[in-house]
Amino acid sequence: MKLPIYMDYSATTPVDKRVAEKMIPFITEDFGNPASRSHAYGWTAEHAVEEARRNVASLVNADPKEIVWTSGATESNNLAIKGIAEFYSKDKGKHIITCATEHKAVIDAFRELERLGYEATYLEPEANGLVDLEKLRAAIRPETVLVSVMLVNNEIGVVQDITSIGNICREHNVYFHVDAAQATGKVDIDLAKLPIDAMSFSAHKTYGPKGIGALYVRRKPRIRLQAQMHGGGHERGMRSGTLATHQIVGMGEAFRIAKEEMHAENKRIKALHERLLKGLTEIEEVYVNGDLEHRVPHNLNISFNYVEGESLIMAIKDIAVSSGSACTSASLEPSYVLRALGRSDELAHSSIRFSIGRYTTEQDIDHAIDVLKQKIGKLRELSPLWEMFKDGVDLSKVEWAAH
Amino acid sequence: MAYSDKVLDHYENPRNVGSLDKDDPNVGTGMVGAPACGDVMKLQIKLGENGIIEDAKFKTYGCGSAIASSSLVTEMLKGKTLDEAESIKNSAIAEELALPPVKIHCSVLAEDAIKAAIEDLKNKK
Numbered sequence: 001m002k003l004p005i006y007m008d009y010s011a012t013t014p015v016d017k018r019v020a021e022k023m024i025p026f027i028t029e030d031f032g033n034p035a036s037r038s039h040a041y042g043w044t045a046e047h048a049v050e051e052a053r054r055n056v057a058s059l060v061n062a063d064p065k066e067i068v069w070t071s072g073a074t075e076s077n078n079l080a081i082k083g084i085a086e087f088y089s090k091d092k093g094k095h096i097i098t099c100a101t102e103h104k105a106v107i108d109a110f111r112e113l114e115r116l117g118y119e120a121t122y123l124e125p126e127a128n129g130l131v132d133l134e135k136l137r138a139a140i141r142p143e144t145v146l147v148s149v150m151l152v153n154n155e156i157g158v159v160q161d162i163t164s165i166g167n168i169c170r171e172h173n174v175y176f177h178v179d180a181a182q183a184t185g186k187v188d189i190d191l192a193k194l195p196i197d198a199m200s201f202s203a204h205k206t207y208g209p210k211g212i213g214a215l216y217v218r219r220k221p222r223i224r225l226q227a228q229m230h231g232g233g234h235e236r237g238m239r240s241g242t243l244a245t246h247q248i249v250g251m252g253e254a255f256r257i258a259k260e261e262m263h264a265e266n267k268r269i270k271a272l273h274e275r276l277l278k279g280l281t282e283i284e285e286v287y288v289n290g291d292l293e294h295r296v297p298h299n300l301n302i303s304f305n306y307v308e309g310e311s312l313i314m315a316i317k318d319i320a321v322s323s324g325s326a327c328t329s330a331s332l333e334p335s336y337v338l339r340a341l342g343r344s345d346e347l348a349h350s351s352i353r354f355s356i357g358r359y360t361t362e363q364d365i366d367h368a369i370d371v372l373k374q375k376i377g378k379l380r381e382l383s384p385l386w387e388m389f390k391d392g393v394d395l396s397k398v399e400w401a402a403h
Numbered sequence: 404m405a406y407s408d409k410v411l412d413h414y415e416n417p418r419n420v421g422s423l424d425k426d427d428p429n430v431g432t433g434m435v436g437a438p439a440c441g442d443v444m445k446l447q448i449k450l451g452e453n454g455i456i457e458d459a460k461f462k463t464y465g466c467g468s469a470i471a472s473s474s475l476v477t478e479m480l481k482g483k484t485l486d487e488a489e490s491i492k493n494s495a496i497a498e499e500l501a502l503p504p505v506k507i508h509c510s511v512l513a514e515d516a517i518k519a520a521i522e523d524l525k526n527k528k
Contacts, residue, residue, distance in 0.1 A: 308441055310466035314406070314414060334441070345439035382420055382470060384445035384462040385438060400437030 004320045005364045009205075009357035010154055010182060010299055011322060015250065016207040016358070022253040023209065026246035034243045035234065045245045052252020056201065059255040060180075060189040062216050068235045069248055072213035073181035074105040075228075076200030077148075079215055079239065080177040081109040083225030084146050084198060085118060088175060093143020094118040097136070097174075099150070099160075100340040101125050106148050106179055127342050128291035129158035137168055146175045151189070151199075152182040155337040155353060156290030157299025159187060166195030175223065181205055181213075185258030186266065186296045191216060197223045203247070207358060208254030212247035215239075265358060266297065272356055272365050273297035279369030283376055285389070287347055289338055300354045303338075303347040304372075306386040307379045312352060315375040319368050322353050346385075346395075406467055407501035413471035418478050421460045423447040431524025435515045442469045442509065446516035448480055448488070450524060456480050456488060461516075468506040472496050472513040485521055 006014075015023075026048060034049045036042025050064070057064040070076045085096055098110055100122045110120045121139045126132055131149060140147075147169050149160050162178050169176040180189060181202040191199065199216040203209055217223050217238065231240030277300060280286060285305040304312060309323040334348035343351075354368070380386040388395060406414070422445075423430045429450045436443040442465030451457035459477040463470045475496060480488050496502075496510035 306464065308465050308469075310441075311414070311470060314467045345441075349438070349441045382417060382462055383464040384434065384443055385464045387422065387445075387462060395438065400439070400443070401435055 001363055001367060004318050005367060007319055007321045007354045007356055007360065007364070007368060009360075010157075010353060010355035012204050012210065013207045013357055014359065015204075015209050016254060016257060018257060019208055019250050019253045023246045023250040026249050030245070032245075034245055035232070045243075048249050048252075049243055049245060052248045055252040055256040055259075056214055059184060059259045060191050060199070060201075060216065061193075062191040063219060066191070066216050066219050068215045068217055068238045069243055070213045070215055070239055071211055072204070073103075073179065073200045073202035074213075075239075076181075076202075076213050076215040077103070077105040077177075077179055078109050079225065079228050080198040080200060080217075081106065081146065081148055082113065082228055083238070084175050084177065084223065085113055086226035087224050088145050089118070092145040092174075093141075095121070095141050095144040096146045096148070097121045097123065097139050097144060098148045099123045099125055099131050101129060101153060101155070101337045102148065102150055103154055103179060103181070106150070110148075125340055128294075129153060129156050129289070129337075129341055130291055130294060131160055131165065133161070133164050133168060136165060140168070140172045140174060144172065144174050146177060148177040148179065150179040150182070152180070152186060152296050152299075153290065153337070154182050155335060156301045156341070157182075157295045157355075158290040159183075159294045159296060161294075162196065163194060170195045182296075184255065185262045186298055191218075198225070203251035203254055206254050206258050209247050209250040212244060212251045214251065269356060269360070270297040272360055272362065273300060275362065275365045276300055276354060276356070276369065279365070280372060283373060287343075289341060289343065289347075289351060298355055298357060300356075301338075301351055302354070303343065303351040304376050305347060305350060306383045306389055307350050307376055308383075309350050309352065311379060312350070312375065315379060316352075316368075316371050318371060321355075323351065409475075409500050410468055410471040410502070413474040413500070414467040417461075417470060417474040419458075419460050419474065420462065422462065423449055423458065423460050428527050429524075431520040431522070431527070433516045433519025433521075433523060435519050436465070436469075436512050438464065441465060442512060444469065444473045444512055444516045446473060446476065446513075446520045448520045448524065450485070454484055456483050456485070465509065465512075466506070468500065468502055468509040469512065471500055472502075472509045473516065475499060476513045476517060480517065485524070488517055489521055491517055 032041025032045040034045040053064045177198040185206045201214045203212045287303040289301040338348035445462045449458040459480040461473040463473045493510040493514040
């Protein structure tokens with residue numbers, strides 16, 4: 001067993017060796033610029049880029065012409081949100097809607113638009129992390145131009161009902177963008193059927209390289225967007241900049257493998273998820289964050305009551321996980337996602353996100369369960385809150401000296 | 404985040420974990436912090452007949468630096484008079500543990516815990 005055991009696949013995944021092998025020739029030998037039309041170096045690179053585009057499109061059942069290369073899902077989200085809002089706000093208006101539990105790349109793009117004079121609504125999700133369709137319907141106004149909701153949540157793994165959300169958007173003639181960075185290879189996506197206008201993808205969450213992503217932009221009916229990166233007019237003017245052939249080849253190969261193997265892989269990961277869930281819920285006072293049914297099995301976000309998240313991460317250094325709480329990034333705020341679910345600060349502070357993937361084994365899961373059981377016990381021995389809980393003190397009634 | 408060796412040592416092998424009888428007239432209990440902020444420290448000191456702190460125990464809910472700060476404080480307190488204990492400054496704790504700026508509040512909390520425990524003890528007299 002290789003230590004620390006990697007259980008942070010939602011942060012990033014290793015590049016599949018098959019993907020890395022396919023990329024290497026495009027760094028050294030086939031280094032041509034895909035935009036060079038005048039010689040074979042360019043043609044070879046262009047051919048590889050277009051094959052990758054077909055592979056990405058094929059995983060989500062889109063037309064290759066609907067795929068625009070970007071540097072990653074953050075850029076895709078920015079391009080879709082700002083690009084659509086800017087292009088269509090003249091006709092539609094300047095109101096935009098998203099959910100409070102979206103990734104920062106969406107939330108902060110919305111904040112930027114607010115700064116530019118747009119009005120934004122941040123829907124509070126239900127306690128299970130899902131968007132209430134009636135709340136969405138009620139939030140839409142005549143001047144609403146765009147709705148953006150993610151498919152799979154990065155912190156808690158819940159899967160939003162993007163079909164119903166998209167249908168509501170269609171009824172009201174509102175554009176709909178979906179951040180699918182955490183979804184590819186995990187859930188089936190059929191863009192020929194889904195009522196979605198733009199969708200963001202990332203390579204490195206699906207065993208491809210970092211630094212490359214894509215944006216799906218619907219062609220029928222045609223969606224327009226204002227470019228955010230200006231230059232040589234690459235990607236039909238939507239995203240200028242020389243294409244990173246080797247990265248693109250990597251993303252294409254990663255998505256091709258995902259399409260081929262995802263159903264078998266997801267079955268295996270579901271079994272691992274159940275094993276982990278069963279083992280960890282044998283511990284007293286644990287709470288799973290996010291809906292247990294509408295979720296990907298790759299994620300398990302769980303709060304260990306009366307234990308603080310950062311010290312827990314320190315205690316389980318043989319397991320590479322992240323704290324649902326952002327303490328690790330030096331900000332002392334608990335996770336805004338868990339807070340939006342209505343979790344108490346204590347539970348939000350005590351959460352751990354386990355995310356498993358292609359190379360996780362049963363032994364890894366069993367080891368993680370053993371370590372957790374042991375360390376939670378140790379930290380609770382240290383915890384005055386645990387002592388009070390065991391003495392029957394109602395912690396919500398205690399007057400704390402906040403600091 | 405990289406922790407200093409001293410923080411790691413106190414975190415891995417915390418000294419004086421536990422509880423003293425809070426109803427004992429010679430025991431002072433200080434509980435500071437709030438769960439919502441991510442750290443709660445409970446510090447208890449027991450005064451001997453000679454006016455010297457003869458025992459100190461702690462329990463802490465918090466990050467590694469908070470646990471290390473309170474563990475260190477229990478070591479510092481033993482053998483001190485209340486006046487000496489009261490003069491322990493957070494900067495001494497932070498320096499001893501080489502706490503990074505973002506974790507200075509842990510040492511402040513530990514100093515507050517000492518003051519709270521002493522006050523509780525004085526109120527009992």
